[in-house]
Amino acid sequence: MSTARFIFDTARRSADLYYATRLATPDPFIYFEINRKKYIVIKDTDIVQAKKSARVHKVLSLSHYSKKAEKRFKKPSQIDILDTIFKEFRVKKLEIPPDSPFDFIDQLRKRHYKIIVGDIPLYPERTLKTKEEKKFITDAQKTVFTAMGLAEKALRSTTIRKNLLYYKGKPFKCEDLRSIINVELLSRGYLVPEGTIVSCAKNSFNIHATDMGLLRPHEPIIIDIFPRSMSSLYCGDATRSFCVGKAPDKLKKMHAAVKASQEHAIKNIRHGVNGKDIHAGVHKVLESYGYKTGETAGLMQGFVHSTGHGVGIEIHDVPIRIGPVDEILKTGMVVSVEPGLYYKSIGGVRIEDLVYVTKNGCEILGRFHKRLEIL
Amino acid sequence: MSKARFIFDNAAVNTDLYYATKFVTAHDPYAFFEYKNKKYLLLDMLEVGRAKKEAKVDKILTVQDYREDIELRKGNPGDIADVLQVVFKKYKITTIEVPPSFPISFAQVLKKRGFKVQVGSFPFYPEKSKKGPAEKKVMINAQKDVFKLFAFTEKILKKSKIKGNRLYYEGKVLTSEFVMFQLSVEMLKMGYNPKDSLIVACGKDGADPHNLGSGPLKPHQLIIVDIFPRSEKTYYCGDATRTFCKGKAPEKLKKQYNAVKKAQEYGIGLIKAGANGRIIHEKIVKYFEDLGYKTGEINGSYQGFIHGTGHGIGLSVHEYPPFIAAKDCKLEAGQIVSVEPGLYYKGIGGVRIEDLVYITKTGCEILAGYPKKLEIL
Numbered sequence: 181m182s183t184a185r186f187i188f189d190t191a192r193r194s195a196d197l198y199y200a201t202r203l204a205t206p207d208p209f210i211y212f213e214i215n216r217k218k219y220i221v222i223k224d225t226d227i228v229q230a231k232k233s234a235r236v237h238k239v240l241s242l243s244h245y246s247k248k249a250e251k252r253f254k255k256p257s258q259i260d261i262l263d264t265i266f267k268e269f270r271v272k273k274l275e276i277p278p279d280s281p282f283d284f285i286d287q288l289r290k291r292h293y294k295i296i297v298g299d300i301p302l303y304p305e306r307t308l309k310t311k312e313e314k315k316f317i318t319d320a321q322k323t324v325f326t327a328m329g330l331a332e333k334a335l336r337s338t339t340i341r342k343n344l345l346y347y348k349g350k351p352f353k354c355e356d357l358r359s360i361i362n363v364e365l366l367s368r369g370y371l372v373p374e375g376t377i378v379s380c381a382k383n384s385f386n387i388h389a390t391d392m393g394l395l396r397p398h399e400p401i402i403i404d405i406f407p408r409s410m411s412s413l414y415c416g417d418a419t420r421s422f423c424v425g426k427a428p429d430k431l432k433k434m435h436a437a438v439k440a441s442q443e444h445a446i447k448n449i450r451h452g453v454n455g456k457d458i459h460a461g462v463h464k465v466l467e468s469y470g471y472k473t474g475e476t477a478g479l480m481q482g483f484v485h486s487t488g489h490g491v492g493i494e495i496h497d498v499p500i501r502i503g504p505v506d507e508i509l510k511t512g513m514v515v516s517v518e519p520g521l522y523y524k525s526i527g528g529v530r531i532e533d534l535v536y537v538t539k540n541g542c543e544i545l546g547r548f549h550k551r552l553e554i555l
Numbered sequence: 556m557s558k559a560r561f562i563f564d565n566a567a568v569n570t571d572l573y574y575a576t577k578f579v580t581a582h583d584p585y586a587f588f589e590y591k592n593k594k595y596l597l598l599d600m601l602e603v604g605r606a607k608k609e610a611k612v613d614k615i616l617t618v619q620d621y622r623e624d625i626e627l628r629k630g631n632p633g634d635i636a637d638v639l640q641v642v643f644k645k646y647k648i649t650t651i652e653v654p655p656s657f658p659i660s661f662a663q664v665l666k667k668r669g670f671k672v673q674v675g676s677f678p679f680y681p682e683k684s685k686k687g688p689a690e691k692k693v694m695i696n697a698q699k700d701v702f703k704l705f706a707f708t709e710k711i712l713k714k715s716k717i718k719g720n721r722l723y724y725e726g727k728v729l730t731s732e733f734v735m736f737q738l739s740v741e742m743l744k745m746g747y748n749p750k751d752s753l754i755v756a757c758g759k760d761g762a763d764p765h766n767l768g769s770g771p772l773k774p775h776q777l778i779i780v781d782i783f784p785r786s787e788k789t790y791y792c793g794d795a796t797r798t799f800c801k802g803k804a805p806e807k808l809k810k811q812y813n814a815v816k817k818a819q820e821y822g823i824g825l826i827k828a829g830a831n832g833r834i835i836h837e838k839i840v841k842y843f844e845d846l847g848y849k850t851g852e853i854n855g856s857y858q859g860f861i862h863g864t865g866h867g868i869g870l871s872v873h874e875y876p877p878f879i880a881a882k883d884c885k886l887e888a889g890q891i892v893s894v895e896p897g898l899y900y901k902g903i904g905g906v907r908i909e910d911l912v913y914i915t916k917t918g919c920e921i922l923a924g925y926p927k928k929l930e931i932l
Contacts, residue, residue, distance in 0.1 A: 206751060225765055278660030283674045285659045297660050355746075362743045367736070371750050374567070374582060375787065387601065480600050496582065 183273040184266070185213040185302060188258075188284070191413075195493035196277055196302040198413055203234040210242070210262065214269060221245060221265060240265075259287045266293070277302050300498045307490060307500055308512030313414065314536055314545075317491060317514050320370065320416030321534055321546035324405045327364045328420055328548055331378075331403055334360050335424050335554050340397040345424055352395045354378040361405060370407035370416075374495070377404035377419075384528035387485055387520065397425035400434075400527040406495050415495045417516050418546070419532035424554045431529070434521050435552040437469035438529045441519045442550075445487055445502075449517070449535055449542040455500075455507035459487045462519045471521055481523050488516040491534055513537045514545070558650040559590040559643070560675060563635070563661060570870035571654060571679040573790055578610035586639060587612075590646055597642060616642060636664045643670065654679040684867055684877060685889035690791065691913055691922075694869070694891060697793035698911055698923040700745050701782050704738055705797055705925055708755075708780055711737065712801050712931045717774040722801055731755045731768035738782065747784035752872075754781035754796075761798075761905035764862055764897065774802040777812075777904035779897075783872045792872045794893055796909035800929050808906075811898050812929045814846050815906045818896045819927075822864055822879075826912055826919040828888040832879035836864045839896050848898050858900050865893040868911060890914045891922070 190208045191198040197211055198204060201220060209230075210221035218236035223243070230239045242261070249256035249264040256264070266272075273294040276285060280297075289295055301307065309317065338345040338352050345352040358378045365372060379386070381399035395401060401424070406417040421438070423431060441462045448458055463473065466483050473482030490500030491514050501507055502515060509515070518532030531550055535542040565584045566573040573579060576587055576596060586597035594612040600619045607615060621641045625633035643651070650671040653662065662672045678684075686694065715722040715729050722729040739749035756768030761779040772778055778801065783794040798815070800808060818839050825835045840850060843860050850859030863880030866873050868891055877890050886892070895909030908927055912919035 225763070276659070279658040281655060282653060282657040282659045282662045282672075283655035283677075286674070295659075297663060359744050363740050366739055366743065366749065373750065377581075386605070475600075479604070484601060 182214050182269075182271055183275055183296070184269070184271040185298070186271075186274040186276055187211045187302070188262075188280075189277075194277065195497070196300075196306065198493055199301070199303050199306045201234045201236055203230055203236075204413055205229055210265070211236075212265075212269070212271070212274075214271065219269075259284075259291065262288070263291055275302070306492065307497065308510060309492065309514050309536070310512075313492065314514070316409065316412040316414035317416065317534065317536075318545045319412070320407065320409050320414055321418060322416075323365065323368050323370055323409075324407065324416040324418045325546045325548040326368070327361045327405055327407075328403060328418065330364050331357055331361050332420075332422065332554065335395075335401070335422060338395075338424060340425050343396050345395045345397055354380055354383075354393055354395060357395065357403075361403070365405070365407045369410045371410055372405075372407045374406070376406070377402060379528070381527050382524070385522050385524050385526075387522060387528065387530075395424070398423065398428060400431055400529055402528055402530055404530065404532065408495065413493055415491055415493070416546075417491050417495060417532065417534060418548065419518055419520075419530045420548065420550065421529045421531060421552060422554055423552050426555070427553050430526055432552065433469070434471070434523075434526065434529045435531075437466055437471055438519055438521055438531050439550050440469070441465035441483075442517055442531045442533070445517045445519065446533070446535060446542060446544065449509060449515070449537060451509065451511040451537055451539045453509050455487070455502035455509055455515075456505060458509075459503050462487050466519070466521065477524070479524055482521060483519060484522055485520065487519055490515055509537050511537055511539055557590075557646075557648050558652055558673075559588045559646070559648040560679070561586070561588045561651045561653055562679070563587075563657075567790070569654075570790075570874070571683065573870055574680050574683045576610050576612055578606055578612070579790070586635065588643075588648075588651075590648060597638065636661075636668065639665070640668050678875075681876075683869065684874065685887060686869065686891055686913070687889075690869070691891070693786075693789045693791045694793065694911070695922050697747075697784075697786055697789070697791055698795065699793075700747065700786075701784070701793035701795045702923055702925040703745070704741055704782050705780065705795065707741055708734060708738065709799070709931060712772075712778075712799060715772075715801060717802050720773050722772050722774055729772050730770055731757065731760070731772060732770075734772070734780075735768070742784050746786060746788050748787050749784060752782065752784040754779060756905070758904050759901070762858075762899045762901050762903070764899060764905065764907070772801070775800065775805060775808075777808055777906055779905050779907055781907065781909065785872070790870055792868055792870070794868055794872055794909065794911060795925065796895055796897075796907045797925065797927065798906045798908060798929065799931050801931050803932070804930050807903055809929065811848070811900070811903060812906050814843060814848055815896055815898055815908050816927050818842050819894055819908045819910070822894045822896060823910070823912060823919060823921065826879075826886060826892070826894065826914060828886060828914055828916050830886050832865070832877060832884035832886055833882060836879050836881065839864055843896075843898065854901070856901060859898060860896060861899055862897065864896055867892055886914050888914055888916050 187197045191204045205226045221240045249261045253260040275296045275298045338347045380395045380401045384402045401422045404419040408415045444465045486503030488502035490497030520530030522528040534545045562572045563586050566579045595614050597616045621638045622632040652673045652675040655677045715724045734755045735753050742749040757772045757778045758776040760766040760768045778799045781796040785792045865879035867877045897907030899905040911922040
């Protein structure tokens, strides 16, 4: 009796499926792996593409199996077709991703398949990036910084009138700047599945601000760019904080603290280190600057999120995280380092880079300055 | 038995969840349950402020409120399952109904903690198919934006010059990729997500409804343009298709175009509450056959009217039910469906014309509107 790793999904949704096959057709296909041999069962219209780009042992035709299933079942359902395939390959035990649909898996169980719910990622080696993957992420990160540069240039070309910024004669809105960034990403072959964040002043207090509004001088502006390549499917992710015109001292101090805490974290990241200690170190630096984290006036304020997360095919490459839980970092991981401070009365500051963990330290992917003021 | 309906997902992706709460958190999934006709959210403290303003629910619970008790008991703040266990116990919930797509691992965790897990219907909220006045308005606006993109496309085709069997726009060979890129940029500016929302397919490509199109656009050939973006503000979708021909169209193309145009108008005339989608679809197939356009295998490939007549649409481009296709489906007032017959022949190319309609008791209303003209000279 053999166990097969089994995924039925689209490669754009399932990072494990894309990792295993390197095939990114928009429609779902069947994938299984037995004794280290990988198989794809796919509809006829996608077969040519699959044979060309899928890194698998064999590409099989779905219509072949649905015809075969018709001999046993009147109008074969998806489950009937799968049953036909697995019978041919003598598979009785399936290892599946934990986010597989409950209903679908239940139906397989009813056909007496033994189900083993695997982990995220189904391929744990996916967290350790190969040279090729590192290049994909570096390329994505360079694109992020090109767009960041363009955003900075746009902010620099504004004029301050009272408490507003004017761009090409009109009040400059967060969504205008966001659109400048997104168009640049698009023209370079990158999409923004979950949107670029551009937030200003008190709105920047909300770390998830998709909030729109006007850009203002002498206030914090957070720009967080995290696109995904349409060709490699790998992601980049970086954040910078700006202030157009002179920054108030309070903001300057906050920015200096965040920058110091980020650099402190990057200095300490290397193979074998515990992410929990890195995260605690960030808190310590911020506290040394006098910034406390906790509940004030019913709101969590200060450094309210984790220090970082894994990045790869997914923008949050689960499960890697640099936060309050144990996570031993290993050579080959790519993680974000993104401390931030958020206070209701001032707004937010966040600085983020991606690093590639090595034996003795880490490499920063791509380069972009961390100056706050745009004068 | 006290049963609650439960979803744990990202509302930007899970349309049932968004339908139920009208609340989206940027990246993270959140917990929602409906119990004794009341809706509850269980959120991280960070999201509570905004949820109070935006979410259409009865009660908002904060994860952190339960963590302390769990920490006292377990020695650590616990995970979301620990929190849910406490919350469900408090409300005396014993059975949990989840959507069919609910993650198997989460279902197992809930089972292990003594809850009964049942699979609910698909869609989880069937009433989602019937649009209220606000939803209808939002979708009319999306459709108007889609038609702005058609006007934009036509302008590019109009400005293009024919040289040999190529089109030139601003001195460069006009391609599917160029038009799609320009449309994507416009979409972004208008607040739509351009991901997987475009087909610009010419000639042979257009003969295959799954082909998104690539390479040079050619004169005197059929160009199918299908635009179906989702708004990043409202999360609702628009969807329309027009078929163009740059330069004079050969008679064969004109004839095929007019057949589809008339079939679409005929289909729209058949739609009303109570009608069966299957019968409407069969009537259109018959209509094409009477005009001499057959559907079936020709030279080893499936040609003719090779897809359904229409699909439901709302928070996702394809929202089933309703559908107007080979399966029985009773149409209901308030539903919005696409009407998009097409004809596809290998030697000629493809024609598809698509509009969205809002179904009423006595007929249907077309959402927004745009001319149906083949030739762009």
